Amino acid sequence: MNLRKVLLLAVVLLGVITFFAFDLDRYLSLSYLKESQTSFAELYAQKPLQVVGAYFFIYVAATALSLPGAAILTLAGGALFGLWWGTLIVSFASSIGATLAFLVSRYALRSSVEAKFGNRLAEINKGVEKEGAFYLFTLRLIPVVPFFVINLLMGLTQMKTVVFYVVSQVGMLAGTLVYVNAGTQLAQIDSLQGILSPALLGSFVLLGLFPLIARKIVGAVQKRKVYARWASVRPRVFDRNLIVIGAGAGGLVSAYIAATVKAKVTLVEVLKMGGDCLNYGCVPSKALIKSAKLAHQMRHASNYGLSDTPPSFSFKAVMQRIQDVIRAIEPHDSIERYTGLGVEVLQGYAKLVNPWTVQIALNDGGTQTLTARSIVIAAGARPFVPPLPGLEDMGYVTSDTLWETFGELEEIPQRLVVLGGGPIGCELAQSFARLGAHVTQVEMAPRIMIREDEEVSELAKASLEADGVRVLTHHKALRCERVDGEKILVVEHAGTEHRIAFDQLICAVGRNARLTGYGLEELGITTNRTVDTNEYLQTLYPNIYAAGDVAGPYQFTHVAAHQAWYAAVNALFGEWKMFKADYSVIPWATFIDPEVARVGLNEQEAKEKGIAFEVTKYGIDDLDRAIADSEAHGFVKVLTVQGKDTILGVTIVGTHAGDLLAEYVMAMKHGLGLNKVLGTIHTYPTLAEANKYAAGEWKRAHAPKQLLEWVKRYHDWKRG
Known part of the structure; x- marks a missing residue:
């Protein structure tokens, strides 16, 4: 906190101390006001401008310093100046004083609060930006709410000063009128409680509820x-x-929830049940990663006291195993299972005809039209293919098509180019390299896995390169061409073109939401990169919802399932209660070796958002179980609020990082700090102990050194 802020707080504190030290609050009592009413009236008659000026100044000062007595001052305004002049003077004095208190809070306290509670305040600011004026107006209409608290709290937000002033001026007018009018009848008032009768309080509450009712x-x-x-x-x-x-x-998940609560629900899918994750993404890629990791371990068997053995395998058999894994999981998402749960499953292409009607072109050639009170669009996403000249002629595969295409190959492609340095590109590049392909990974950004901290990106790059991947960052793909019958990718780096020969090319540069062909355009439902929704996942039409990749903002299977709960529950029970989708704690993992898993903020995001933080880091190379497993590499990095154990974010790099992250996800979701993690028993020897040791590193860094010095002296004394 800088000197100016300290001085400002000192002035405010001095004013408050002076007020109570000199017993000035006795002048802001009902008895004193009634005793002095006649003398005040005489003084006002003699010197009206001076009295108005002094009154105005005292009112502004009292409100700005958040001193008690605003009610008495308002009564005095009515007693001295009458209803209309009193209301006018008090209205401006109270609004200016409230705004000064608002500005003091903003200038002196907001930066400190943001440093400690940046994440939470950011969410509040989003709400204030959208509807802050509305809620401030509602609170101002109810005088039982302490206005000084409102002034100070609003100062911590990003509400514009002019908005605060205008809303306060208008919102406090009703309460001001009541008190000023009471002041005109001062002789009849025995106590402040008498002013606000139960009936009047009820009226104010109704008045405060009016904007909410009006909003409805x-x-x-x-x-x-x-x-x-x-x-x-x-x-x-x-x-x-x-x-x-x-x-x-x-x-x-949407259909499952609807069936569970006994709603009549129809699920429409044109392709395969289970969507991208089961058939093209999460499941097949993890099956590939497992086979590739085993091949890697065989080549490096000496790490386990065995003999290094080049793996002997059929690439076709590896790809067949992936299909076997998909088939083993398929029953979890099958038509039979969901029909058994009470869901009607139709295979076909669904299109919205109007907000309640869906026309389905069935895969068997027929057509069916159904109506529903609510509709959930969960159409997923497809791989983005960059418009590279010559790409279509050369041929390529995506994360969706490579499983079928590569499944027909007898041998693994010897020269493989992977376009993209995100999670999908990195996982595929490392896996195929471990299975024997010569892989070149091309990324136009300065580094791979750009959303992670720089040290994580460098570690991932080193790991891929150790497996034989040629990682080219800052390389922009320009075009594909054929030279002497050979497929060539032309890239640009530092102003110079380079040529990369390949047998197969994988496009892994991201995924786009499926937005066309569902009737969204005809209904006027706006889309950008995703379907535009509100915080309840509603589209333009309140009965039409979106969930998963089509809704954003995250393209993760677990987020899609998370959103589905909100979409389904709001769609079925929204007339009684609506739930805002919660993205406060979102975990994700990239399943390269070593795995990279994260929840909350990392360092680069915290810096970009201006959030103050501390970093605690524990090296997994020190963990007993990791050493025993020959997996002693990676780290647990925890970001916390400065001086506190409150967790802002966690990044874990290491074997089973995705599994280890779950403890921190739970902690962040339920507001548990590192002290709670440290105080939890973790089985020995397990990888999960890394979480406890990371918490221990934080505790050691925050040990009370002075207290421990005194404890040492105590023990020295006990020894005699």
Whole structure:
């Protein structure tokens, strides 16, 4: 805190201390006001401008310093100046004083609060930016809410000063009128409690609720306006409670929840049940990673006291195993299972005809039209293919198509180019390199895994290069061409073109939400990179929801399932209670070797957001179980609030990092700090002890050194 802030707080504190030290609060009592009413009236008659000026100054000062007595001062305004002049003077004095208190809080306290509670304050600021004026107005209408608390708390947010002043001026007017009017009848008032009778308090509460009720009415009018052009086709009776489009994680969970609460639900999928994750993404890639890791361990068997052995395998058999794994998991997401749960499953392409009607072009050639009170769009995403000249002619595979294409190959492609340095590209590059391909990974960004801290990116690069991957960062793909019958990728680096020969090319540069062909355009539902939704996952039409990759902001299977709960529950029970989708604690992992897992902030994000933090780091090379497993590499890095054990984020690099992260996800979700992690018994010897030791590193860094010095002296004394 700088000197100016310290001085400002000192002035405020001095004012408050002076007020109580000199017993000035006796002048802000009802008895003193009644005793002095006549003399004040005489003084006002003699010197009206001076009295008004002095009164105005005292009122502003008292409010700015958050001193008690605003009610008495307001009564005095009515007693001295009458109803209309009193109301005018008090209205401006109270609003200016409140704004000064707001500014003092903002200038002197906000930076300190942001440093300690940056994450939470960021969420509050989002709400304030969107609806802060509305809620401030509602609070101002209810005088039982301590206004000085509102002034100080609002100062900690990013609400604009002019908005605060104007809303306060208007919002406090009703309460001001009541108190000033009471002041005009001062002789009849025995206590402040007498002013606010139960009936009057009830009236204020109703007044405070009025904006909320009005908002509901406005919402209903807007809703009616949104549906206006469809009013004539709105069904009187609906075929279903819910129709879900897409049978990936988001769609499956939405349908499951609906069936569980006995709603009539239809799930529509044009391709394969289980969506991208089961058929093209999470499941097949992890099966590939396991085979590749075993091949790697065989080559490096000496790490385990065995003989290094080049793995002998059929690439076709490896790819067949991946299909076997998919088939083994398929029953979890199968039509049979979901039909058994009470979900009607239709295989076909669904298109919205109007906000309640879905037309389904069935895969068997027929057509079916269904109506539903609510609809959830969970259509997923597809790989993005960059518009590289010559790419289509050369041929390529994506994370969706490589399993089928490579499954037909007898041998692994010898020269493989992977476009993209994100999680998918890194996982595929390392796995195919471990299985014997000569892999070149091309990334136009300065480093791979750009969303992670720089040290994590460097460690990932070193790991991939150790497995034989040629990692080219700052290389931009320009075009594909064929030279002497050989496929060539032309890239640009530092202003110079380079050529990379390849047999197969994998596009892994990201995924785009599936947004076209579902009738969104015809209904006017806006889309950008994803479907535009509000915090309840509603689209333009309140009965149409989106979940998963089509909704964003994260393209993770577990986030899709998480969103599906909100979409389904809001769709089925929203008329009674709506739930805002919660993204406060989102974990993810990249399954290279060593794994990289993260939840919350990392260092680069905290710096970008200006959030103060401390870093605690524990090296897994010191962990007994990791040493025993010959996996002694990586680290646990925890970001905490300065001086506290409150967890802001965790990054783990090492074997089974994705599994180890779960303890920190739980801790962050439920507000548990590192002291709680440290105080939890962890089985020995396990990798999970890394979490406890990381907490121990934090505790050691925050040990009370002075206290321990005195304890040492105590023990010295006890020895005599």
